[in-house]
Amino acid sequence: MRDRDDQNRSGPDFNRRDFLKGSAAAATATAMATQGSEEAVAANLKTNVFAAAAQNVTLNVNGKDHTVKVEPRVTLLHVLRNNLNLTGCKEVDERSADGADTVLIDGKTVLAGSRLAIECEDKKIHTVESLRRGEKVDAVVAGFVKHDAMQCGFCTPGFVVATRAFLDKNPKASLADIQKGLGGNICRCGTYQGITMCALEISKGGK
């Protein structure tokens, strides 16, 4: 059984009773010596608190459930890259200032490096890999190739996900919309021209 099946850790609903249950389960499993002090800390916090030990987390990624055993401090980015080998999302800057780690959670763009994996249970996570499966290629992926919106390609997957989500939300985006809406990602090689042309073509220039 998973540690935290019946709990909602993401909001103000969290309470001490829930914590103790989760904490006790984790402690039983790992014989954590620090249980007592953690309980004391938790008593004073009305926020998310987890045992530090590795625990099972189930993530729904690209339509499939994956259970991994990770510490609560581990980011979604590290789970995707290091545990699930979905390396399309890149670790470029520890502060996620670059957007290369952009993924979709319930259809919204999220920087995977700024989200803990445990926060992402019961959500639908999609990575860039989901946009090309065999012959099935998303129009944004194809558009990036057509307009050569890449050079080294390291920022490209993050840009592709950001562009997909942006165009879903703004199907008739204008040039100005694109320049603003895709401003969260950084490219070093200088591929913004192709990215702009790709997005403009799909949005038909906003008309």
Place this chain on the structure above:
Amino acid sequence: MAERKVAWKKRADNTLIGGDHQRIDGFEKASGHAKYAADINTAGTLFARLLTFKGGAAVVKSIDIADAEKTPGVRAVEVFNGAGKEVRWDGTIVAAVAADTPEQAEDGVRAIKVTYEAKPHWVDEEDLPGATTSKRTKPLGDNQKGDVAAALKAAKHVHKGYYGIATISHMCLETHGSHCEWDGDDKLKVHLSTQNVSGTGGQFAGPLGIDASNVSITCNYIGGGFGSKFAADEWGVKCAQLSKKAGKPVRLMLDRATELKIGGTRPSGFAEVTIAADAEGNITVWDSHHWGTSGIAGSTISLGQLPYCFDGIPNRNRKATGISTNTGPNRAWRAPPHPQLCAVTDTVIDDLAAKMGANSYDIFMKNLDKTPKPDVYAEEMKIGAKLIDWKAKWHAHGKGGGKSVKRGLGMALHRWGGRAGATTCTVKVHPDGAVETFLGSQDLGTGTRTVIAITLAETFGLGINDVKVNLGNNSYPKANPSGGSITVGGVSGPHRRAGLEALWKIYDLVAAKYKVKADSLSAKGGKILSAGKSVCTWKQACGLLGPMPLEVQGQGPKDDGLTSAGVAGVQMADVSVDIETGIVRINELVAVQDCGLIIDELTARSQVYGGLIMGIAYALSEERVMDKRTGRFINADLENYKLPRIGDIGKLMVHMYQPDSEYERGVVGLGEPPVISTGAAISNAVANATGVRVPVQPLTPQRVLEALKGGQA
């Protein structure tokens, strides 16, 4: 039979070369399936984290790794700089920890106890008097040509000014690093983020005490290099040592801050320049003293190439002084050191034009006789002027209109070599018609794979996707390191040669079998034609090879006209300057660029767009900021090391200059040139808008406001 001669096809006969072709690895990259060194996750891979020195200079007094080694999950610790070692710049690696997870490796780093004895440091790259007092300078030569004093007396217009360009980092998005895995005690497999697949094996083997033949280097994709990734590097060797110690594969990539601090920088240059011209605007005098830093070695931009491109100025004094700073060492940065040379030359010429009350375009045009390619520059200037509408938009310096937002125009020009690198490839034509090639090259994102596929497909009359390109491994034939714009020439020549040799063998077989003349044959659309009529399919022709594939080695460069060297290039900028905030916005940038024969115009244009955008970065926002007191690089992250975003680039116009005279030159490299003159063109546009020279790039709002306060240049 007519003599068989290696050459490109006549321009009009090409079906692929010169067209717009999608890169063949585009889908892999865009969908995140391409695997970089940073993505290698073989079973049991450990993650490395680094302990770095944070300060200007020190001696390591003590280091204790006992607790780190006991930290849960930690499998190995390697000390780079132990007790007694000097650490001479911010970011120097002191130790590395490999653990089961990155988080545990961070725990291990935190558990290392290290003490330092601080030493004096100097990090200011611009303050020449201060550096002199602190004994941080050294002369880097001076020389004279003509008679500067006499020419200055005779000159009608004389301008004296101060110019400069700050140090920047390479800032590769995939940081430097590798994934190392041992097979037994003496065989090492490395996935290395490298521009130098064929040349890095020995750099691991030597320090590790194994045979170079036992080191396998793989790099299928590299996330940026820009001249900074030619070596195994100390941290690459340590990655292998961590792996050996732990008995598991280890991935060690620099963290972002360390990448910025020690992964490579472009040297700075600051110059006091006097320039003079006769009444007609012919430049007669150049007199410069420049200084700057490359790090602790204390070099700056080269003395011998000033004034940049205008070597024909008859009277010239020049002098250089190096400043040794406690900062991460330089590495080759795209077109070394041309962007800096251009930044302290073409700005000076523009200020001379301003002083004369002349149109900058006219002064550049008038002095093209002092450049290596006056005719090409003249043509490119005309094209550029038309694209940006120079004539209509031009106004005298400082007459940029508007109350708070002033608009201006600027231009600059550049040159580069771009000769072909030394590369060998093995081309295989299989009896079933399949074609593949092997070479120890790398695709930096310039489209190397794609131009190879186009070259062979054009030669054999096939489609681009009919050619399989195998590169990125050092077991393949040796290829040039990719730096200096030598790769497209380096790979296309040998593939054309090998392709033709293979094709001629196949023609001979077809001629014998089908009783046609070999020199009547051509290959097109998957068929072999004789005098335009189909003889057999490509597959049928290859079937004549028998059971074994045909294997041909291609080499280069050779003096057969497939490749050559030397390009010009002109760029123009139209900017708006907000004189209240100091913010510079790009309205339009134009690049007119020659590069000989173009194989894939789509990826060629991408290089130029990319050059312009990197140019905007170093012209307006990116620079290394060192804190004088602590000696630290204080903006070593992507929030504070400012790069342009998608909305910051304005309208970009790229014109590939390619009359037949360019096609006839064969292939010339393109990667470096388009990044060179962007900075000077933008700086000149700002000067034209405001009437004030902002002397040092990047032209940050702070520098713009300071210059505006100071008044006229």
